[in-house]
């Protein structure tokens with residue numbers, strides 16, 4: 001486990017998401033990376049039911065799982081506080097259904113191909129909201145390094161050979177925490193950030209229609 | 210082509226020699242004739258015959274004598290001429306014909322001798338080159354390897370590998386103080402031999418096994434890896450799970466040999482530690498030669514032994 005950058009890759013007009021994913025995959029294979037299975041990151045949304053007053057917004061908790069840490073469960077509040085627990089926490093959330101209720105049709109998932117290249121792990125996949133395609137996700141992890149500010153130069157060099165100018169800057173979540181010792185919770189926070197952007201986009205699109 | 214002309218000149222030579230022999234024989238006959246004529250002389254004829262007759266005979270004798278002398282003179286001139294064309298025979302001339310000898314030609318001896326001569330020559334040349342190179346790199350680290358006569362060296366080796374524990378502890382404490390970004394601790398899980406644990410910033414961990422003040426073994430791992438087995442024992446054998454640190458372990462082993470100084474053992478550890486500290490920018494410094502961060506998905510894993518400049522494994526000189 002090391003420093004990880006997660007980006008959403010824009011789909012150009014007139015191209016299908018699947019076609020763009022295939023182009024990115026070919027790009028990664030040209031670098032010499034080897035396929036090593038699949039990856040999956042999923043996110044459920046829970047909302048508080050009890051409200052002390054009408055003006056107070058309901059509280060939200062996101063529960064995420066990452067196939068890279070299969071025995072862990074990540075809970076992130078809307079104040080971006082992150083709790084890392086083992087998977088028993090899922091059961092606990094269901095016990096709390098009088099306080100927190102799972103939002104229907106809000107499950108987001110990122111799924112795709114996983115690659116290994118030396119000490120790098122690369123992932124390319126598509127993100128979906130309740131089963132419908134929302135965008136493309138590219139993740140690059142450099143396992144030996146634990147401090148983002150140290151290895152940003154070399155990660156940028158690798159990222160730009162795959163996604164080009166999309167990786168001009170570190171992902172915003174990482175940028176704020178690049179001097180910390182890296183932990184898997186930063187990775188899931190980046191996923192949640194991207195998922196929330198996709199949600200907002202699809203919400204404005206629906207209003208636009 | 211060459212042998213043909215050689216053969217021709219040899220035949221000419223033989224012809225000249227024959228001519229010279231013939232001329233000599235003729236000269237000899239003519240000279241003999243003259244002496245015989247003179248020996249016969251006028252003799253009895255002069256006593257019995259008339260004065261006039263005797264005078265005539267004398268005239269004839271003198272005439273033949275004169276012509277004989279003329280022939281001898283001519284013969285000498287002829288022999289002289291032939292003699293000048295004769296060349297002295299060089300003693301090596303016969304060796305030239307050895308390779309022409311039909312029996313020797315059929316045996317492969319000549320070419321075999323030629324090949325083995327070349328091989329011996331080449332072997333000699335390589336052996337002297339190897340000896341030259343080996344003498345420049347004295348990497349003998351064990352006192353038992355020294356030949357007899359290296360007594361002085363032997364004593365120094367022993368002092369380097371047999372120092373009191375307190376000296377080692379003190380040196381490690383000094384190194385720990387000198388290098389701000391390095392945490393160096395010492396433990397003795399293997400008896401008297403010290404094991405140094407070095408933690409360099411947030412980049413890497415290294416484990417160095419010492420015998421006295423001589424570095425015996427180096428392993429480098431990532432900052433999130435451990436140098437102990439599951440039951441808490443020190444593990445000096447396992448390698449890092451990351452390719453970068455496996456490579457750096459190899460480089461560190463090379464550096465440990467490079468900095469080895471049997472006469473001033475603490476210098477070896479000091480300079481090795483300083484060199485290892487050069488890895489503090491392992492992930493953040495581009496290669497000094499090509500200016501890039503990555504080569505074959507690896508950062509610059511080599512640090513120059515003199516100035517600690519970062520290089521890719523493929524870019525170092």
Ligand SMILES: [Zn+2]
Nearest residue numbers: 496499521524
């Ligand atoms: Zn280079």
